[in-house]
Amino acid sequence: MLVSLAMLLPLGVSVAGPVGTANAAFDPNFGYDFWVESDMGGIKSRIFRAADGNRNRVVYALDGMRARNDLNGWEIETNVARALTAANINVVMPVGGESSFYADWNAPSTWGPGDLGSSTGSSNGSSGLGSSDAAADVDGKANTYRWETFLTQQLPRALAEREGFRSTRNGVFGLSMGGSAALTLAAYYPRQFSFAGSYSGFLNNSAPGMREALRVAMVSAGGFNIDAMAPPWGPQWLRMDPFVFAPMLKANNTRLWIASGSGLPGPGDVSDALGVVQAVPLEALALANTRAFEVRMGTIGAGNAHYDYPATGVHNWKNWEDQVNRMIPDLSRNIG
Incomplete structure (x- = not known):
């Protein structure tokens, strides 16, 4: 499987990014920009208000590995914001963070001359709030x-102060890269996040071959160096592995929604042969990771997760949108 992925990635496919495109959903009159200063500079999020006007029920929607600097993929490719707001849930969509895993990195992702395995440099500069170039400057x-730090300190504080949003018992969900990040945030910040959802997530990052698969993916998705994120197999890397920190999710009693497709294309999943070739192995890898996480949770007696494995489904927005729609009642019961 990893060999197949290594062959596909140079074609422009990311191990943690979307394949396939849903109908564009962006509506400038629906959500609004919300800029917050961070350690990285000015960061934009998109806010969608709950239909009933409440400020207590909040969910964060995390993007995939190929996150763009203009809009979150959930807004570009799906209509989940409308479904969530209709369920009286406020939606926060952070913008940017390509290949970041929404983590605090050790250093900027710069490469040493002729050495793709090195990481040098230090943090410098920031962009002003609202600057049109800000997202590009915090890449x-x-x-x-x-x-x-941004998602657990600066953004929730700004949302509380300027929007009146509750900063405890929030939800967080994400696809692929964002799925593993959602579980990480819930594990280490249980007061902030009482619910976490992962769709096609990579939830066993310390499995043999996974780090190198992700290394190739991150080079493909923006040219990022995984060694700048975390050294191999050290405490920081293990801290990011849901398989490793599963006991924390059990202890926190965080409500989890864990899903992955079967890797078999269903009606409308992909429109061409190349799409099948790309999306099937990616979802198969996510499925293997997700099943491993389920087994891990079972061995420790955790009963706080719902697992969803549709009979068909590959690595694309259509299936992730379907998961959100199925998840909404469970999310609604476990936030606010």
């Missing part, structure tokens, strides 16, 4: 990624 190369 983890000019600055050191500090996404965990």
Whole structure:
């Protein structure tokens, strides 16, 4: 499987990024920009208000590995914001963070001359709030990624102060890269996040071959150096592995929604042969990771997760949107 992925990635496919495109959903009159200063500079999020006007029920929607600097993929490719707001849930969509895993990195992702395995440099500079160039300036190369700090300190504080949003018992969900990040945030910040969802997530990052698979993926998705994120197999790397920190999720009693497709294309999953070739192995790898996480949770007696494995489904937005729609009632019961 990893050999197949290594062959696919140079074609422009990311191990933790979306394949396939849903109908564009962006509506400038629906959500609004919310800029917050961070250790990385000015970061934009998109906010969508709950239909009933409440400020207590909040969910964060995390993007995949190929996150763009203009809009979050959930807004570009799906209509989940409308479904969530109709369920009286406020939606926060952070923008940017390509290949970041929404983590605090060790250093900017710069490469040593002729050495793709080195990482040098230090954080420098920031962009002003609201600057049109701000997202490009906080891409983890000019600055050191500090996404965990942003999502757990700077953003919730600004949302509380300026929007009146509750900063405890929030939800968080994500696809692929964002799925593993959602579980990481819930594990280490249980007061902030009482619910976490992972769709097609990579939840066993310390399995044999996974780090090198992710290394190739991150080079493909923006040219990022995984060694700048965390050294191999050290405490910082293990801290990011849901398989490793599963006991914390059990102890926190965090409500989890864990899902992955079967890797078999269903109706409308992909529109061409190349799409099948790309999306099937990616989802198969996510499925293997997700099943391993389920077994791990079972061995420690954790009963706080719902697992969802549709009979068909590959690595694309259609299936991730379907998961959100299925998840909404469970999310609604476990936040606020």
